[in-house]
Amino acid sequence: MNSKAVAAIATTLLGCGLNNVFLEYIIKQDPGCGHLITFAQFLFISIHGFVMTSKFGTVTPKIPFQTYLILVVLFFLTSVINNWAFNFNIPVPLHMIFRAGSLIANMIMGILILKKRYTLEKYVSVAMITLGIIICTLMSSGNKKVEACVDCDIQVEKKEADDHFFWWIIGIALLTGALLLSARMGIYQESIYKHYGKHPQEALYYTHLYSLPGFLIYSPSIWQHMQIASQSEPYEIPIVNTIVPMLWLWIVLNVVTQYLCISSVYVLTTECTSLTVTLVITLRKFLSLIFSIVYFQNPFTIYHWFGTALVFFGTLLFAEVFTKLKQSNAEQKASKSVKKTS
Template identity: 35%
Template sequence: MSIPRSRRVRAGGLAPDVARTVLSDFGLILALIFGGCCSNAWALELTTKLLPASGTLMTLVQFGATALVALVGELEWHTTRSISYPMLKRPGVPLRRWVVQVVLYFATSLLNNTAFAYDIPMSVHIVFRSGGMVVNMLLGYVINRKRYSVLQVLSVALVTAGVVVATLSAAHPTQTTSGSTEQYATGVLLLSLALLSSGFMGIFQEHTYAKYGREHWHEALFYSHLFALPLFLLHARGLATQVHEANATPPQWVGIGRLGVHVPSYYIVLALNVLTQLLCVNGVNRLTSRVSSLSVSLVLVVRKAASLVISVLVLNGQAGNVALWSGAAAVMIGTVGYTYGGLQRAPKIRSKEA
């Protein structure tokens, strides 16, 4: 039986349409991640150079702005007696699960931003945070009873060695002030705690998506930032000090011609930081909702490699040192090996379950 021509056209055009949709979607995601996140690393370095001990203030503004922007997508309009009013959508995931994730996300963000006050260079910060794979493997083995291939274990060992080498490359800051080594060690400890918190958050998020579906990424974005805002009351005194220091930064003119106002320079770079952070977070959450955590890790490590090059070569005009680049290369190679090992192992696991 012959198929009508109109039906053949529709069937033949379906695959290209789907392909174009997928490619355009992932094109947007990659643009948000590589454009937004790399720009955010640049803006973050400018912000921390101007006022290193402003981690709490920076985190508060980032969380507040993200919650406000995400609110738009979580509202729906209701009508009662011809009166329309907005209300929050019914959550697709129980709010108690978001509360747990909020605490972990808040701790991770605050620890990472606070570490800049302890002489941690941006280059080391980027490489160190790429070591989250080590924590993910350990937690996956202990909590989820996951098993890993020999290639994955060797790759994680390579990543660990790379993080250690890159961290030690800046273990002796150029300042000769007393306590600089202790400050650096404190910063490394904060980054280590942030990795641990981020690992727990990743596992908890995977369990949430596995149970309720990955389409709730926007809901996660909104509630994980909204519910964290009251936690900043625990740092009220430190926030007041940081606001005072931010207000004291050199003023810059913002405006067109004679129309404008002088603004403390810190708030200008902070606004740029927040804007790029919104783009970055949006891209990462979109990616997380569409692919596995393994693929997310690979994309983010490639992004961090780009941020590292921008930080060392472009922003600081330096060539880096052998230890830093060797450590960074080990992290990148180890990540690729880990990802490839996971892809090779997946079919074996599925065939056993079948």
Template identity: 35%
Template sequence: MGLSRTTVHVFAGCCSSAFLMEILMARKPSSANLVTFLQFFFITLYGFIVTTKFGLIGPKIPLKQYVILVALFFITTVANNYVYALHVPTTLHMIIRSASSPASMLVYCCVKKQYPKLNNAVGSILISIGVALAMYGGAPTDEGNKGTFLYWSIGVTILLATLITGAFTGIQQERLYSKYGKHPNEMLFYTHAIPMPVFLGIYPQLKDTSADLTADTWFLIALNILTQFYCTHSVHNLATKETSVTVTFILTIRKFLSLLLSSIMFKNNLTVYHVIGTVLVAIGTYVYFDFFTSRRQGPVSMKDK
């Protein structure tokens, strides 16, 4: 029953956040950095009040141990939000992010110096083919619009790079959990609080963007911030109760549900390549994670939320 409630919370929070983010990016693509900043600010403020009790409770994990994790998490989060402004369709965005399995396998093999198992390799190949088909189907077809295609190419490159940084984020998170114990609320707070000064570097952009927003756009941003916090908090709670396999499976279903809702609500151009790619990603994810069902799993990575 606990799993059922938590799973419902994950679906409700993450699907709502993705739905609102797509509306925001359709209206104001340049607001991606502002939305990211406000998400970080809200989670930081909540964590300072609830988790640290206004700074009276110190961290269980030494702050210096967060440096690498925070850098990887911040780069991955900001980059994933920024590509919305580079003409990468939300459909393609979600399918590429579903390819975290082959990226994690590649990074794990390099770091641990181990060859992948058969299930890992087969699942990763299926997912990679599915992502490639989705990329092909999502590419702009107007050959005369070179600027759009260039931005699209840059956006896809950034998304593929964040798969790698996200995989390293998961490895670093697992290392800290194994060494210092599980402290999901603390980690949620510090991974958002420590990068806050970085936003000072784009303060002029944030100021100009905020001054150009309408009241209804601010309302959508507020809803997105709340649902994103609900999503992130629910994923961290689920990670403390269930194995990585269960969490990843639930989050993968959530991504495909978001994809389906996006196609229905926004009438996105869902080509046959997207459909075939999505099916291959789903099958590949099942094959890949089926290998881990008999093994003890570590915590879910923050890149999956």
């Protein structure tokens, strides 16, 4: 493995891991700022792409504007809905586990749209992932407890619990919709690449740039949470001795690490085999989940662990990681035996 691949693996684990840490810091303080986070990420990638990809608008895009429109709509809705779900009592660990179930959505869309057929192993792996997500979802439905007090009326407590559960259901519905939209976007993206060739950096830039006007719909929410961020606890940055609102610092760090995560995964796909990419991304998700549970003390029972194990094991099974590892070991043994005989 060359130094570029090693660096890509390290920056993927570091960038994506830190991104989840800063995201959780933000969500803990302001759960409703999903639109602001998404807008900040899109704006940063658009500015970076304008400078580095389009060279200040001097480079003509390889894919026409009209072709990008459907992709932009799907990408915008998926990104906004995923971050918006935090506003509906969805804990970060459940969010991670749920998004790990993208293979289910991909298989459903593949069967319905592309008329694909899969092996028994694929169906078993998706069944494991589905079961794991269902277990974690059900166990997370009662995580948020209504605090009791001596003078509280039991009916009021029950109403608050019912309200929490109602909005939690809305959050689950949003995550489910985002999964299906993401899978449909992947199929459409494949068709674009087949027709025009692969231009991932260009696609990354234009899907973010063309999505920016869509945030006008959420401008009241974005402005509201910008004010909340500006009024957050002040923090003095060492060395430069500059005081900034803590929430704005976390948002900036989240945006930067988000780009580091995306760009590192892109390098990873060009430098490593699909097996390595799958293993690294799965490991990254697992480490982020563990850190979220331990550091942020998110509630996680033995049932959550069982469901999580099903999700990650099913993901590795779907990606044929175990089969490829066996093949790789067999090839290495065969190569060694050939060298000994020669």
